[in-house]
Amino acid sequence: MTVNLQEAEARAAVIAKQLLPMITxxxxxxxxxxxRPLSPKEEAIMAACGELGRAVDRLEATKYTPAEPRARITLEAAARNLRKLIDLREAKHARK
Known part of the structure; x- marks a missing residue:
């Protein structure tokens, strides 16, 4: 069975028309x-962010109570820790 060029092109056009929606x-x-997975330094920063958030929550929960000073100290320590981790990461990138 021989197929001329025009028939082959017509069949190809029909097949392409049917395949186009599936490909799209x-x-x-x-x-x-x-x-991408986080690097160990990025994981440490994320953990420090979580600690900072929990420290903020503790301070808000203990406002105007005898536990407030300790919660404030914990918040300050968490903020310092996060700042240190970020500074270390930025220093690494600054050397490049």
């Missing part, structure tokens, strides 16, 4: 790449 859908649904 596959391109639209394409998943974004997985986020």
């Amino acid at each position: 859908a596959a391109l639209i649904v394409k998943q974004p790449p997985a986020p």
